[in-house]
Amino acid sequence: MKVMNKNMSISKCMDIWLKNEHNYIKESTYFLYLTIIENHLKTYFKRRRMNTISNKDFQSFVLDKLNFGRLDGKGGLSKKTVKDMTVVLKSVLTFAMKHKIIDKTEFEFKIPRKEKTRKVEVFNFEERKKICKYVKNNLCDQTLGILICICTGLRIGEICALKWEDVNLRTEVISVNHTIQRIYINTARKSKIIISSPKTESSRRTIPIAAELMPLLQQFKSNSNFYVISGKKKYIEPRTYRKFFKKMLNILKISKLKFHSLRHTFATQAIENGIDYKTVSEILGHASVGITLNLYVHPDLEHKKECLNKIFNNLVKES
Numbered sequence: 059m060k061v062m063n064k065n066m067s068i069s070k071c072m073d074i075w076l077k078n079e080h081n082y083i084k085e086s087t088y089f090l091y092l093t094i095i096e097n098h099l100k101t102y103f104k105r106r107r108m109n110t111i112s113n114k115d116f117q118s119f120v121l122d123k124l125n126f127g128r129l130d131g132k133g134g135l136s137k138k139t140v141k142d143m144t145v146v147l148k149s150v151l152t153f154a155m156k157h158k159i160i161d162k163t164e165f166e167f168k169i170p171r172k173e174k175t176r177k178v179e180v181f182n183f184e185e186r187k188k189i190c191k192y193v194k195n196n197l198c199d200q201t202l203g204i205l206i207c208i209c210t211g212l213r214i215g216e217i218c219a220l221k222w223e224d225v226n227l228r229t230e231v232i233s234v235n236h237t238i239q240r241i242y243i244n245t246a247r248k249s250k251i252i253i254s255s256p257k258t259e260s261s262r263r264t265i266p267i268a269a270e271l272m273p274l275l276q277q278f279k280s281n282s283n284f285y286v287i288s289g290k291k292k293y294i295e296p297r298t299y300r301k302f303f304k305k306m307l308n309i310l311k312i313s314k315l316k317f318h319s320l321r322h323t324f325a326t327q328a329i330e331n332g333i334d335y336k337t338v339s340e341i342l343g344h345a346s347v348g349i350t351l352n353l354y355v356h357p358d359l360e361h362k363k364e365c366l367n368k369i370f371n372n373l374v375k376e377s
Contacts (some may be wrong), residue, residue, distance in 0.1 A: 060245065063159070064108070064109050064158075064159055064160075065107055065109070066098065066107065066108050067105055067106065067107055067108065067157055068099075068103045068106050068107065068108050068111060068150070069100050069103070069104075069105065070180050071150060071153070071154055071159065072095050072099060072100065072107050072150050073095075074153075075149065075150045075153045076088075076091055076092060076095060078153075079091070079149075084254050084255070085252055085254065086239055086241055086252045086254045088144070088239040089250075090241065091146050093241075093242055094142065094143050094146045095146065097129060098123065098127065098143055099119075099143070099146065099147060099150075102119055103115075103119075104125075104223050108154050108159045108160050109159065109160050109161075111151065111160070112163075113163065113164075113165055113166060113167075113330065116147065116165050116166075117150075117165050117167050118142075118170065119143075119147065120140055120144060120167045120168075121170075122159060123135050123139075123140045123143060124137070124140055124169070124170070127139070127140065129242060137169055140169065141159050141169070142154070144167060148165055151163075151165055151319065172307075177193035178322045178326070178353060178354065179313075179315045179316070179319045179322060180315075180319055180322045180323040180326045181312070181319060181323045182313075182321075185310075185312045185313060186208070186323065186327075188310050188312055189204065189208065189306075189310065189312075190208070192306065192310055193205045193307070197274070197277075199278065199286065199287050199288060199289040199303050200287050200288075200299070201292070201306075202275075202278055202287070203217050203286060203287035203288070203299070204303065204306070204320065205221075205271065205274065206220075206232070206271070206286070207317075207320040207321065207324070208320050208323060208324055209267075209268050209271050209324065210232060210265050210319075210324065210341065211321045211324035211325055211328075211341055211342050212232075212234065212265075212321070213237065213318070213343075214296045214299060214300065214317045214318065215238045215239055215296055216234050216236075216237050216256070216261075217286070217287060217299070218237075218238040218285070218287065218293055218294055218295060218296050218299055219235075219236035219237050219238040219253055219285075219293065220232070220234075220236075220284055220285065220286045220287070221236075221282065221283060221284065221286065222279060222280050222281065222282050222283075222284055222285075222286060223282035223283065224236075224286075225267075225275060225279070225286065227267075227272070227275060227276055227279060230266060230267045230272060231264050231265060231266055231267060232264070232265045232267060233263075233265075234255055234256060234261065234262060234264075234265065234343065235255065235256075235262060236254065236255060236256070237253070237254060237255075237256050237257075237261075237275060238251060238252070238253050238293060238296060239251070239252050239254070239296070240293060240295060240296060240297055242253075251293075251295055253293070256343065258343075258345055260340075260343050260344060260345045261343040263341070263343045265339065265341055287299065296317075299315075299317070300317050303317050321342070322353075322354075323351070324342075325338055325342060325350070326354055328341070329354055329355060335347050335350055335351060335355065338350055338354075348367075
């Protein structure tokens with residue numbers, strides 16, 4: 059490891075920290091950290107020395123990225139993106155404390171609450187019917203992938219990485235073991251495709267195959283090393299598959315929602331049909347049921363009244 063000193067710049071310290079971390083993290087995580095450091099942390103802190111960074115600077119960085127963080131200059135970044143950045147910044151600062159570059163300090167920050175929460179976008183019943191009808195009338199490897207997503211809630215990276223070896227037609231389950239990502243390195247102009255294991259342990263999961271999907275999978279079943287949506291040894295990357303999906307929506311003349319809306323649509327249908335939240339959460343690969351509840355469960359006033367009436371009626375019966 060390079061010699062550490064108290065006059066070291068934060069930029070230099072970040073480089074040393076990332077080089078040290080490289081051997082212990084996934085390649086996709088490494089490039090995520092590299093992008094955060096090069097595009098955001100270094101450009102914000104510039105040539106500041108490590109020993110001049112204060113808690114106030116940490117909070118100012120958070121607010122700046124929330125309001126003006128987009129590289130195209132069109133506003134701020136999401137809370138999740140900014141939180142990812144704070145993880146990197148805090149790790150660098152902890153590293154600096156460990157090596158006595160800076161004194162021990164409790165770095166804290168607050169993320170302001172937003173009044174409005176973004177509504178989850180889903181395809182309505184008629185649109186779902188149109189999608190399913192189109193798939194069945196234009197059945198190919200790519201359209202089969204769309205149907206799998208609307209029946210399982212797979213993420214786009216997961217369906218692109220799905221191989222036939224992950225589809226067990228005997229036990230009727232799909233195993234989610236990999237994901238494909240296009241990682242942007244340093245600037246938006248340079249990128250590379252990475253195939254890796256899912257980010258969290260809960261994302262690595264087994265999903266039962268719906269009975270109506272089984273005959274279609276049997277029809278297309280191919281070499282175990284082939285990718286499901288390409289039918290070949292070569293994968294189709296998410297960016298290309300999004301274009302395919304967008305083209306399909308244009309043909310159907312329905313809502314131009316994002317590919318991720320297929321996942322939202324699956325989850326919404328599952329909950330509307332009375333599937334318990336724990337099951338939905340595990341199928342989606344969420345880290346906790348709380349994530350599922352916050353995203354998809356928003357009871358209206360009538361439902362709340364119904365629940366309270368049930369409780370009251372039971373109390374009356376028992377008394």
